[in-house]
Amino acid sequence: RGDDGAAILAISDQKDVALEIHVTNKPSEPAEPQRDGDDAHEALLSASFPPELPYSALRQDEGRPAPVLCLANQNGSRVECELGNPLQRGAEVRFFLILSTSGITLQTTDLAVELALSTISEQPGLAPVVARARVVIELPLSVTGVAVPPRLFFGGTVRGESAVKHESQVGSAVRFEVTVSNRGQSLKTLGSAFLTLLWPHELPNGKWLLYPLHLELAVSPGQALPCSPAANPLRLALVRPRCGDAL
Structure with a gap:
């Protein structure tokens, strides 16, 4: 009660x-x-x-x-x-x-x-x-995450935000894959559950630390939905992935 x-x-x-x-x-x-x-x-x-x-x-x-x-x-x-x-x-x-x-x-x-x-x-x-x-x-939801590669090294020339125009200029890529599992009853509608992700956004001097290039929600095999807010806020020129490459 x-x-x-x-x-x-x-x-x-x-x-x-x-x-x-x-x-x-x-x-x-x-x-x-x-x-x-x-x-x-x-x-x-x-x-x-x-x-x-x-x-x-x-x-x-x-x-x-x-x-x-x-x-x-x-x-x-x-x-x-x-x-x-x-x-x-x-x-x-x-x-x-x-x-x-x-x-x-x-x-x-x-x-x-x-x-x-x-x-x-x-x-x-x-x-x-x-x-x-x-x-x-009560939904028995669980969240797991993995980063590929698990370790990164920073180096190279530091550029100002206005000087970055292409994806290749933001540094080494890392893929974070987050999986949400529901062991209970169906949600009926995917919009009934929300996942908020927080990551190291910038350094104390205001420089980007991790820049989001791609954000997508895979609801079923072959079907992906955009996340909010949208990725790539600087509208950098992206490299189109080749067939078989992972985003």
Whole structure:
């Protein structure tokens, strides 16, 4: 739960979650049990689910002698569970509704499930209950990087920025390859995750140390997208790579 007491549903790679249901038929005043309380005939629980969290299955409480029977509609947005006929006075029923997380996206911030009890027996004040939870998406992302070559030596003539016109004048090339891996559920859209790269930009005297010539995002084999901001801010003349050469 959060600091405010609200339930938090943390989603990573699990395909379903369990909603625990606990129904009791006990006297309203435990100190005076003789005042009220009776068997609840045709006791029924109705549950309504949001599209992001449809009903999937029922898990029984192993200690319950009589099983709960649940019937859901076709899209899993509603389910009705028979609790007993009758649900005896003083009885407790505990079971779990298994809900699918397949509809939850990165845009899902909260979920609400409405639970309503009904019985043909007299039961005043039987109001629906709403189970709410905030959704937190936990993506098991990892980042690795490698530099080729792993070591560079600086030398040669130092030129001012205005004197540099061609790629060959910025020094030895080094390729930094960064790989982002996601071991959890799909991001659905690549724009939902961002990677910020920081590198030694310039020396204390204001001279360039590492100048970005090429920046690209390889989303799939043979497909590359530009990064922001764009590389080569000085618009130097670049050497076109030969067939088979790596950028």
